[in-house]
Amino acid sequence: MxxxxxxxxxxxxxxxxxxxxxxxxxxxxxxxxxxxxxxxxxxxxxxxxxxxxxxxxxxxxxxxxxxxxxxxxxxxxxxxxxxxxxxxxxxxxxxxxxxxxxxxxxxxxxxxxxxxxxxxxxxxxxxxxxxxxxxxxxxxxxxxxxxxxxxxxxxxxxxxxxxxxxxxxxxxxxxxxxxxxxxxxxxxxxxxxxxxxxxxxxxxxxxxxxxxxxxxxxxxxxxxxxxxxxxxxxxxxxxxxxxxxxxxxxxxxxxxxxxxxxxxxxxxxxxxxxxxxxxxxxxxxxxxxxxxxxLAACPLPHGNGLGIATQSGGAGVMMADRAEEVGLAVPPVTDAIRKRLVDLLPAFGAAGNPVDVTGQFVGEPELLRESVLTLLDDPNIHVGIVWLQLMHAYVDVLVEILTETCRKATKPCLVCWVAAPEEAVRKLAAVGIPVFQAGERAVDAAAALVRHGEAQRRWQQRAPQAAHAVRTLPRLPDGVVPSVQGVSLLKDAGIPMAPVALATSEDHAVALWHKFGKGVALKIESTAITHKSDIGGVLLNLNDEAAIRTGYRSILANAARHCPDAKVDGVLVQPLASGHVELVVGVKRDPSFGMIVMVGSGGVLVEVMRDVAFRRAPFAEDEAARMLGELRMGALLDGVRGKPAVDRAQICNLLASLSRWAAEMEDQLEELDLNPVLVGPDGPVGVDCVMVIRHDASPAKR
Amino acid sequence: MxxxxxxxxxxxxxxxxxxxxxxxxxxxxxxxxxxxxxxxxxxxxxxxxxxxxxxxxxxxxxxxxxxxxxxxxxxxxxxxxxxxxxxxxxxxxxxxxxxxxxxxxxxxxxxxxxxxxxxxxxxxxxxxxxxxxxxxxxxxxxxxxxxxxxxxxxxxxxxxxxxxxxxxxxxxxxxxxxxxxxxxxxxxxxxxxxxxxxxxxxxxxxxxxxxxxxxxxxxxxxxxxxxxxxxxxxxxxxxxxxxxxxxxxxxxxxxxxxxxxxxxxxxxxxxxxxxxxxxxxxxxxxxxxxxxxxLAACPLPHGNGLGIATQSGGAGVMMADRAEEVGLAVPPVTDAIRKRLVDLLPAFGAAGNPVDVTGQFVGEPELLRESVLTLLDDPNIHVGIVWLQLMHAYVDVLVEILTETCRKATKPCLVCWVAAPEEAVRKLAAVGIPVFQAGERAVDAAAALVRHGEAQRRWQQRAPQAAHAVRTLPRLPDGVVPSVQGVSLLKDAGIPMAPVALATSEDHAVALWHKFGKGVALKIESTAITHKSDIGGVLLNLNDEAAIRTGYRSILANAARHCPDAKVDGVLVQPLASGHVELVVGVKRDPSFGMIVMVGSGGVLVEVMRDVAFRRAPFAEDEAARMLGELRMGALLDGVRGKPAVDRAQICNLLASLSRWAAEMEDQLEELDLNPVLVGPDGPVGVDCVMVIRHDASPAKR
The missing domain is CATH 3.40.50.261 (Succinyl-CoA synthetase domains)
Known part of the structure; x- marks a missing residue:
């Protein structure tokens, strides 16, 4: 039925x-x-x-x-x-x-x-x-x-x-x-x-x-x-x-x-x-x-190289501008193709990409056809645009050329005809060739073809969802998860986290400092205090016993003064982590799409530039790589001002692991902030973790 | 003749x-x-x-x-x-x-x-x-x-x-x-x-x-x-x-x-x-x-508030999106205007901005006219857009309403009519009302009106060019200007620069450190060495005699090793400047437009984000303020993460002074870099200065 x-x-x-x-x-x-x-x-x-x-x-x-x-x-x-x-x-x-x-x-x-x-x-x-x-x-x-x-x-x-x-x-x-x-x-x-x-x-x-x-x-x-x-x-x-x-x-x-x-x-x-x-x-x-x-008219391109044939150099420039803006390449033609174009074109034409066939082709129709087909022969070009204007006197010859060109082309080819004669648009439509009215719009349409081609390739090459051992995840109570427990959960999920321990007394803090054997930070630990530094609850780089003791006391005193009602669990002791690139990584439950993982530039950049990328969990490392690719801070990852590049693969690993864990936690995790995640020569490490549990939030089902 | x-x-x-x-x-x-x-x-x-x-x-x-x-x-x-x-x-x-x-x-x-x-x-x-x-x-x-x-x-x-x-x-x-x-x-x-x-x-x-x-x-x-x-x-x-x-x-x-x-x-x-x-x-x-x-059809708006009247909530949202993108406000209507709209509209209309008049108006033409006129009565709205679609059965009544509305409106009002009947477009054109074909395009056109209105107000309010005493500027030889001289020239032009002195011997360096009475930086000084830190020619934060002496010697040794042919003038001694916001400021001679002043986010931001603004010299403080307004780092100037805001006026003063000096120097100045300019509670101060002179570069004449 x-x-x-x-x-x-x-x-x-x-x-x-x-x-x-x-x-x-x-x-x-x-x-x-x-x-x-x-x-x-x-x-x-x-x-x-x-x-x-x-x-x-x-x-x-x-x-x-x-x-x-x-x-x-x-x-x-x-x-x-x-x-x-x-x-x-x-x-x-x-x-x-x-x-x-x-x-x-x-x-x-x-x-x-x-x-x-x-x-x-x-x-x-x-x-x-x-x-x-x-x-x-x-x-x-x-x-x-x-x-x-x-x-x-x-x-x-x-x-x-x-x-x-x-x-x-x-x-x-x-x-x-x-x-x-x-x-x-x-x-x-x-x-x-x-x-x-x-x-x-x-x-x-x-x-x-x-x-x-x-x-x-x-x-x-x-x-x-x-x-x-x-x-x-x-x-x-x-x-x-x-x-x-x-x-x-x-x-x-x-x-x-x-x-x-x-x-x-x-x-x-x-x-x-x-x-x-x-x-x-x-x-x-x-x-x-x-x-x-x-998309309805054209085959899909196998790459993002755009070839442009025009009768106006300026229109070619405008389309090249737009192509770059939307992430298409306008590659120079290979030497072999250039040679073939030079042989074809009049002296004042331009034998490159864009190729300017000039108005000459109205006398020699094959000039346009052959220029376009030659351009599309270039191995780095995957989709073409032919740009024309007016030409009311040459409708039939142009319709014939364009029909033949599109028929012979083995790659998708769009026609942009500005102020086209209505008759030409109608005749081309009849043979299944759409006519775009403006150069930038044709480029955007070409970009849609390229994007769909890429998506199809990704879909066909997608890795089978790895069969993760279904772990029995702890059922946590609503509210903020204690830091040590949160860090431990994340480490279990394969996410590199800086070590941290909870001191419940001054002596305990000193002992932990000895154990870590290097300078430490002290941070107030209370699920009621989320903005620790605002209340004087954080001290960095303490490396002698007296400082630890004084610090421990002053942090507790500050907490008591600013948050007299907060239940304080103790003071976190954390050896100083290092890394010259600072990221923020987070998870939040979105009302429409469920668990969303975020990565962004850390420090001042995240607040000033809102340089962040999102993905729905879970996702694999290749998707994480595309997230990093979207960040404007990309140059920082690759090393600026004499700083070394960091290993993107390790960051991708962190993001993908986090996304898998977040997906498993969907029915209880409300929000997670790792800020900062420091990235140095040994890869990324999450330094601070705020994890919030909330059940029964009717998360989207998957 | x-x-x-x-x-x-x-x-x-x-x-x-x-x-x-x-x-x-x-x-x-x-x-x-x-x-x-x-x-x-x-x-x-x-x-x-x-x-x-x-x-x-x-x-x-x-x-x-x-x-x-x-x-x-x-x-x-x-x-x-x-x-x-x-x-x-x-x-x-x-x-x-x-x-x-x-x-x-x-x-x-x-x-x-x-x-x-x-x-x-x-x-x-x-x-x-x-x-x-x-x-x-x-x-x-x-x-x-x-x-x-x-x-x-x-x-x-x-x-x-x-x-x-x-x-x-x-x-x-x-x-x-x-x-x-x-x-x-x-x-x-x-x-x-x-x-x-x-x-x-x-x-x-x-x-x-x-x-x-x-x-x-x-x-x-x-x-x-x-x-x-x-x-x-x-x-x-x-x-x-x-x-x-x-x-x-x-x-x-x-x-x-x-x-x-x-x-x-x-x-x-x-x-x-x-x-x-x-x-x-x-x-x-x-x-x-x-x-x-x-621009040909409409009077100029007196502000940047856009009022939108639609028969489609969605089209209104799209136009509001675009308005924000191009810097127009879509202000909520005042209570008085809202009340008048509520009285006018059917229950399922939306009495705000955008106002959704629904399709009801085809029965009651005055509904559309009065809604638009009421919206335009709002003191925060300076230009209006009426959005319609199709309505082939109502061409005459709509042409009449729109003609009347535009005639009665005391503010510019654009008509966007998607898939409009040709007859309607023709009839409206005949009475001087252009019809825009898409909502976003109408918003862009409205933005052009607003921009031209702003430019006209700026033009009318422009300060008379201050009569600067024509100073006899030194005629400098081509090449890099020695730092102390460059700093002195800039200070004469009213640009705040960190003090700096040239030591020509170890003892001299120590004496200068004593004179400055605080920690200093040492920097190699040679017009042949522009990237000082790359050759180990910079040492920061030296504050005892031994360090000064060792530093002086090591800097000279580094220069001799890396640039054996460079003529070295000595070592610059500069007390440490402070400031929590880092800018770069520069001047360059542009082949088309003459002297161009640049300001940008300093430090890592300038390289990663290319967050810079340009203006042609000379310009006044109000123009400098608009430059700062264009920087994405604006939030940094206003204070983030507990840092205080800096005084934009003092930065504007620096930029305007620099622009006046640059204009006077046009026939000889090729390029100037102040990197960094540090901005703290006492205002901005240029810390490092590279000034390059080149005559006879056929600068554009003014």
Missing amino acids: RSALTCLVNPQSIAIVGASSQFGKVSGRPLKHLLEKGYRGKIWPINPRYTEMHGLTCYTSIAALPDAPDLAIVALPAQDVLATIRELGRRGTRSVVVFSSGFGEMGEAGKAMEAEMVAAAREYGMPLCGPNCLGFINAFENVYATFSQYADRETQSGPIAFVTQSGAFGTAIAALARQRGLGLGYFINTGNEADVGFADLMLTVIEDPRIKVAAGYLEGVRDGEALIRLAKRCQELGKPLVLTKVGRMAAGARAAASHTGSMAGEDAVFDAVIRQYGVIRARNEEQLLDMAQA | RSALTCLVNPQSIAIVGASSQFGKVSGRPLKHLLEKGYRGKIWPINPRYTEMHGLTCYTSIAALPDAPDLAIVALPAQDVLATIRELGRRGTRSVVVFSSGFGEMGEAGKAMEAEMVAAAREYGMPLCGPNCLGFINAFENVYATFSQYADRETQSGPIAFVTQSGAFGTAIAALARQRGLGLGYFINTGNEADVGFADLMLTVIEDPRIKVAAGYLEGVRDGEALIRLAKRCQELGKPLVLTKVGRMAAGARAAASHTGSMAGEDAVFDAVIRQYGVIRARNEEQLLDMAQA
Whole structure:
């Protein structure tokens, strides 16, 4: 039997509850579109006041339907929805889409009504799309379960599935896709996502073999785990997932909070996690469509070398600028390729990369074709862009050249044609060649191809998840974990930590100092005191007995003065660690994505520069290496001002081990800070550790 | 008499040397356009083989012309141009545009030919545009001295002057302007700029009262001083100057070098200097036109508060994101404004900023109008954006609302209408309201308005250049200036420098240490040794006689071993300076813009983060404050980790003083490094100084 979600997006029968015969109304528009655009399944309008509607039998009630519908469309006032959902359930309806607003977006009463409605739908096993949504279109099967303006005109089907959390903006994006002749096989607006959400619906439609690219617009992530399942499934299917998410900056996040009513997670975490799973992020609607268009049309490049052929040196420079910005290489051509280009080109052309073929090619069409094909022959070039402008007088010859060029090329090749004649765009679209309107946008689209190619290679080469012995982890009480215990847990997990011991008396402190045999730091130990240095609870570099004794006493005295109520466990004695590079490493439980590991520049840099990278736990050493690669402090790791380079592999090992441990601790670990982690010739060592346990925080499940 | 440059851009007579009767040819196209588009001045084709051409008298030679032409168009093969220029000069021609290629862009021989041609033109006082250019259009007077494809269709005149160094890309940009109904009063391609360049031509056309906005495309700056003159004149006239320059990144700069044949100056310097003079930089062609369009259509905002009205919460979030990114505020509305919005809006709207008016307004047009006007009433909001999508069924009502709204608004208000009906765009254009196609692009355009408003306020409030006593500066010999002398020069210029003295013997060093009365550093002093610490030439924190003596000897020994040929002047003795914030400050002579002052984060930060800001000297304290504002290390200045804040004013004073001194030293100072400048409670102090003199480096003139 087909799954309920498949019935939702591809129903063989559709009931319209409260259908209106007036096509302009919200409850009339789906009927209009289903009839006019030739939906081939059964359409069952329900309205007690009619027996017939636009030539269809109209039913007086849900109970009166001739059969259980695959999908029911509900566009009733909010207060009538709950009873309807129950009736639909009783009639055996497979799935529902609810347009009605007045639910979760309208305060507490609305939220309660929404929860009741969802409970009813779940009782009957009916997935529910909405409420407060515009519905959806399956353009392959002419399913128009929507009142979106997008349906008012032609909705060409095509290889892109577009799912949007926003109705109005999503409609605009779909209309922009239509403007450029880009077919959306599915257009789905998820609205409040009270029951099924963005990822559930995308997971359903991405299975359709007619779909090549998943494109989405997000305002927040309600189910991070589902999003990651989606990302993984897309990698498995080899289909790219491109997402635009708003709320990148503080101002946007504030606006989003007031708009969606829920605080978005930190955007930097979202950004890092989706990239970790091979998702491509588009910064806005135009980039989303540019990328989706390229991904739907082109094969994947095997590397990040961009070859640029232009008739304008300046446009070539601008594209080279942008390529560097987005991490593509614009490699110089090899000597052999240069020689072939020189032989081809007029004297005033430029036989490099970018190659400037000048306007000469309008007289000699093969000049353009051969230049591009030669450039793409370069072993360091993996994707090409041909840049043109205007040329209204040469549409046919150029369309022919470009078609031939793209056909003969064994590597992906994009066409950027600024102020292109409409006829040319149309003719090229007809042979499957998308035309980009601006050089920078073509480069961004090429970057999407490169990123998806990289993600696919990573996916195919991924190491099987190492079978870790399932250890019995201690069940810790909520609160701050005592330092010595925390350090011991981390050492057990393979994380290098500086030795530390707890002194419970002055003599004990002295004995520990003797035992360590070098200068030590003393730190107050109390689970109630987390900012130890702020209260004079830390003394560094003590190396004689008198200093240890005085220090021990003064630290306890400071604690007693500043935190009279804090239970003090004693004073930590820790031999001085060394290392010329300072990192901070942390773990936190993210509301969307579960355990997130952070690494950043330590010391003053972390506060001033916010130079940090995130990943979702667990991850392997190669992913940790990419984290380090994202840090701007990379140069510090490789040695500056005469300092030696540190061993990145050892840091990667620490991060990967920590990530595995964090994943295992997900149901109890709230937060962990290792600050600093010092890195010297012997590798990294965590010096200070604050570990906070909190159970029952409903962490995301994996 | 009209200036020769005015004759160039607005000629009353045009001679076409080597005119062709075939309109398809480069030498026929200007004639075609002049005739077809109704140029009202005199057209004098010159071609010995004809006596008449398309109804015009054709002259057999330049000498045979009935009068001296205001402008001559030269489209001959390169080798014939020089003789023609001389003939034109002899005939009293006022100005020339040379289309011909094969000059400076074609290697040494071409460069020599170009120099000869320019010399000839200058001999006769004829400004020369080109060579290797597409020529230009003055669309007001129908002057078509061009063979650009842009002229093939309608070239609507309008308030924007567009000057481009690139022919092909410039043509594309002009065509894009036409696509959006944006009139270019002037379209000028400067080509090789052998004689007159970008700034000269823009300086000419910006004086035209019909021009409101100067828009330019640059690949390199040949005359930085002229560009600054242009920027200042634009400020004086209150006309914004918007520039796109390619070569922002290393890859682009490399491509530019191979394309233009000249190494571009550092882009960061260009970027800082043009902003200093109020120029707005657009990152690409689309942004250039978006900004020019807004600047031509809108009044200037009096602050940087952006108000956003949407029918999509998500689009509002995206615009708020972008606003923050480009330095605009999206302030929450005041309580009074919120109350008025709440009264206006339907319950599911959002009465804040962004304000979400929902789709409800199609039934109640005044809802949109009043929401926008109310939002713009907020005292913290200075510019508004209204965001719409599709709405094909409501074109007339929306055009009416938007027209009324913009008419009633007392603050600038932009319309962003995604996937807008063409009819709506056309109708709004007709009443002078530009329609932006994407939210982020509208925000960027709003930012251009804000930036120009700020620049105008700065210009109007600029302090009169303080009359500095013209000091007789010493004329220094080329090479590295001895430290003690360099420090003394800087102190004379009002720059706080740590004391330093030169010891020429061990005893002398000890005496100086006694005199300073505190710990000192010893540093080798030799103009031949610039990297002192690399050769063991620096010892820090010496504070007893034995250490001074040993140190003195070891430093000299190290110098003798590592640099046996270096003439050593002695050993510098410098009391230890203190300060918890480390800056680097420098001056360098830039090939385009003359003396450039740099300030950056010191220590490891400058190398790892490249956190630096530039300005052209001289500048005042307010400009120095903006420099500091650009540094990412700003938080360090304001105190982190318990460190106190430093006094920014004292740093600004140092920078401004240094900039004035650098400007005076322009004809001899090549480079100056103050590294570090330490900043503590007593203000900044330069600790180490490397000053390099080089005369005759043809510095840019001011």
